[in-house]
Structure formats: structure tokens, C-alpha cells
Amino acid sequence: MTQTSPAPLDRPIFVVGHPRSGTTLLASMLGRHPDIVSTPESLYLNIVRFQVAPVLSKGPEAVLDVIENSPMRFLVLDHDTLLTALKGLDVLTEATVFQTVLECFRAADGKPRLLEKTPWHLRGMDDLFEWFPDARILWIMRDGRACVASLIKVPWATSDPVTLSRQWVRNISIGKMLRDERPDQVHMVRYEELIGDARAVMEPVMSFLGVAPSEEMFEHDREVRTVKPTETWWKENVGRPLMSNRAEAWRKEMDPKVVTQIETIMGPVLEEFGYNLTEGQEASGLRTGIERVRSVMMYNKPGLRLMRMGRDVSARLQARLKRT
Numbered sequence: 001m002t003q004t005s006p007a008p009l010d011r012p013i014f015v016v017g018h019p020r021s022g023t024t025l026l027a028s029m030l031g032r033h034p035d036i037v038s039t040p041e042s043l044y045l046n047i048v049r050f051q052v053a054p055v056l057s058k059g060p061e062a063v064l065d066v067i068e069n070s071p072m073r074f075l076v077l078d079h080d081t082l083l084t085a086l087k088g089l090d091v092l093t094e095a096t097v098f099q100t101v102l103e104c105f106r107a108a109d110g111k112p113r114l115l116e117k118t119p120w121h122l123r124g125m126d127d128l129f130e131w132f133p134d135a136r137i138l139w140i141m142r143d144g145r146a147c148v149a150s151l152i153k154v155p156w157a158t159s160d161p162v163t164l165s166r167q168w169v170r171n172i173s174i175g176k177m178l179r180d181e182r183p184d185q186v187h188m189v190r191y192e193e194l195i196g197d198a199r200a201v202m203e204p205v206m207s208f209l210g211v212a213p214s215e216e217m218f219e220h221d222r223e224v225r226t227v228k229p230t231e232t233w234w235k236e237n238v239g240r241p242l243m244s245n246r247a248e249a250w251r252k253e254m255d256p257k258v259v260t261q262i263e264t265i266m267g268p269v270l271e272e273f274g275y276n277l278t279e280g281q282e283a284s285g286l287r288t289g290i291e292r293v294r295s296v297m298m299y300n301k302p303g304l305r306l307m308r309m310g311r312d313v314s315a316r317l318q319a320r321l322k323r324t
Contacts, residue, residue, distance in 0.1 A: 009103055013115040013209060014137045016122035018171045019157065020150035021142035022191040024226060025242075027117035029198070029217045030138075031224035036211065037109040038226045039102070039116045040074040045124035048072045049094045050316050056093065060086035063097055075101050077108045095131040113211065117226060122171055125178045125186070135185060136209055139175050142191035143275050144168040144266045145259060149250035161258050165265040172269055192247040251278075 013036065015027045024041075031038025042048065048070045055062040064083050068076055076082055082104045089096050106114040121128065128135050148164045151157040158164060179186040187208040194201045198218060206213045216222060220242070251259075256278075263270070263277050270277060 009099070009106065009114055009132065010112060011134045011136055011210065012102065012132050013113060014121060014125075014128055014132075014135055015115060015117040015140065016125065016137060016175070017119050017140035018122065018142065018144075018147055018168055018175075019119045020147045020154070021119065021140050022189075022194060023117050023119045023140055025191075026138060026140050026189060026194065027115055028224045028226040029202070030115050030205075030209075031226050032216045032219060032222045033211065033214050034216060035111055035214075036113045036115050037106055037111040038224055039105050039114065040225060040227070041071070041118045042075055042098075042101075042116055043071040043118055043120070044098050044101075045118070045127055046120040049098070052097055053094055053316060056097075060089075060092065063092060067097075067101065072101065075105050077105060081108070099131060113209075122175055125174075125182075129182065129185065137182075137186045138189055138205065138208075139179060139186055140189045140191055140194070141172070141175070141273060143247070143250070144172070144270060145254070145262060145275075146191075146247070146250040148262055149253045161262050162265065165262040169266055169269050172273070195242045195246060196244045198242055 013030065015023050015030070017023045027038045030036050048067065051066050051070055052063055055066055060083055063086060064076075064079070067073065067082075068079070082101065085100050085104050086092065086097070089100065102114055102116060122139065125137055128137065144165065147168055148161050151164050152159050152161065175186075175188075179188060187205065189201060189205060202217060203213065259278055267277055
């Protein structure tokens with residue numbers, strides 16, 4: 001007898017946030033907990049689902065072939081076990097495929113709770129709640145100036161501070177919207193507070209997740225599966241002691257003119273979340289006013305939903321074109 005859906009995960013945990021906000025750090029700490037297994041980054045909602053969708057009608061073998069040749073391949077711990085689980089589904093959908101991969105990963109490890117971390121899933125939290133109604137989402141927030149300073153260094157991001165600043169404002173707007181809609185299921189963690197006093201920050205996180213505290217979370221040299229073998233220097237600090245001085249490193253790393261430029265864009269949102277602007281800067285003036293109007297017009301609820309819909313349609317079309 002087939003089942004219509006995979007075995008439900010018990011309150012799955014998802015860690016989301018703007019890239020370079022500390023999602024890997026938070027997920028790794030939680031992945032050291034004796035009751036939580038943390039997966040490598042799946043990129044399912046923003047990449048893999050659109051690769052899977054065109055082959056759903058071709059059956060489990062075709063779906064698994066796509067997964068094993070995608071950024072999600074590191075979540076496949078046993079090919080045969082996952083294939084059997086996919087064959088056991090009555091209907092293959094984007095949701096049931098994701099659910100099945102995560103449950104197989106959790107079952108292989110044996111821990112009762114699963115955590116998946118993909119920063120860009122911040123934009124798809126509504127899908128996560130639809131597919132996992134009892135999910136718990138940890139949204140990690142970091143000073144946007146620090147995010148820009150870090151992203152400029154990595155090879156997979158643009159080096160344009162204006163583009164990066166607007167991406168930050170957009171993503172923070174999405175996170176705020178969805179947190180306000182589901183305050184009981186979305187908990188915000190501040191990166192600066194986490195690296196400053198991890199135990200104090202993790203206490204309410206444990207309560208939110210319904211998990212007993214464990215000192216193992218703070219053993220930085222304990223091995224976890226969060227970081228993929230292909231992820232190199234940009235995640236090397238995960239296995240090191242927390243460095244509270246990283247919170248303000250952007251002040252030395254960025255040209256003051258660039259700081260002024262990005263504060264013109266980020267200013268109102270930075271101040272809304274309690275971040276002080278640099279000396280002599282205020283969230284006012286013509287240019288900041290223009291950016292504020294731009295944000296209000298583009299990053300309201302209808303605008304954010306429409307933006308996401310357009311992005312998803314484009315991704316589906318690109319995935320189909322690649323397979324033809």
C-alpha cells in the first residue's frame with residue numbers, strides 16, 4: 001500500500017537570513033545539539049525545486065537523478081533508501097520530494113529533530129509553512145553594512161554595494177513581513193548578540209524550539225554536517241571560537257564613501273532595527289528620501305509577493321529550457 005505523503009517531520013527547524021548574516025554559524029551550533037541534526041544547505045526553494053519540477057512526471061528515478069546532480073546532492077546519504085522512499089509516494093510533488101529528502105536525512109542520523117539551513121529560503125518562508133505546518137523558523141539578522149562588507153569578498157556575489165544594499169533592504173522587508181504574520185513560528189536572532197553572548201541568546205532559542213539546552217552547542221570543534229565539502233574559506237570560522245570583534249569589522253574594511261553610499265539606501269531600515277548610523281549620518285535628505293519612497297513602493301506586501309512570483313516563474317522557465 002502506498003502512502004500519499006512522507007512521514008511528517010517533528011517541528012522541523014529552518015534557519016534563514018540574508019547571505020553572510022551568520023546562518024551557518026547558528027545552524028552549526030544547533031547541529032551540535034544531541035537532539036538536532038543540521039543538513040548541508042539545500043538551496044531547494046530557490047534552485048532545486050525548479051530543476052525537479054520538469055521531471056516529476058518521469059518518476060522517482062528521474063527525480064533522484066536531478067537531486068544527485070544538484071546543490072542538494074550532499075543531503076543524499078543513501079541512494080537506495082531515498083529511492084525506495086520516493087517510490088513509496090503516491091504523488092510526486094515539489095513538496096513531497098523535499099519532505100522525503102529531509103526525513104531520510106534525519107532518519108539516517110537518528111536524531112529526533114531536523115534543521116535545514118538555506119539563507120535564501122527567507123524569501124520562501126510561506127512555502128515552508130505550507131509544506132511543514134508546524135515548522136519553526138529562525139531568522140538571523142545582521143547589520144546590513146557588515147553583510148555588504150562580507151559579500152563583496154566572496155566569488156559568488158556581486159561586488160556592487162548599491163545592488164547588495166538594495167538586496168538587503170528587500171530581504172529584511174520580507175523577513176519582517178513574515179515574522180509579523182507568524183510571530184509564534186518565526187524567531188529573530190541578532191548576529192551581533194549571538195557572537196557577543198551565545199549562551200544568553202540561545203536560551204530563548206531553545207525555548208522557542210521546545211528543546212532542552214545543551215552545552216554541546218558551544219563546543220566549536222565538534223563536527224557537524226552543516227558545511228559542504230565544496231564550501232571553502234568563506235565558512236572557515238564555523239569551527240573556531242566565536243569572535244565578538246567581527247561585529248564592527250566592516251568599519252575598517254570599507255571605504256567611508258562606500259559606507260555613506262549604502263547608508264543612504266539602508267538607513268531607515270538599519271535604524272528601525274536599532275543599528276546606529278555612522279557619525280554625521282542621518283536617515284534624512286533627498287537621496288535617502290528617494291530610497292525610502294522606493295522601498296515603500298516596492299517592498300510592501302503586494303510588491304514583495306509579486307516580485308517573488310515573477311522570480312519563481314523565471315526560474316521555472318530557465319529550468320525547463322536547460323532540460324530541453
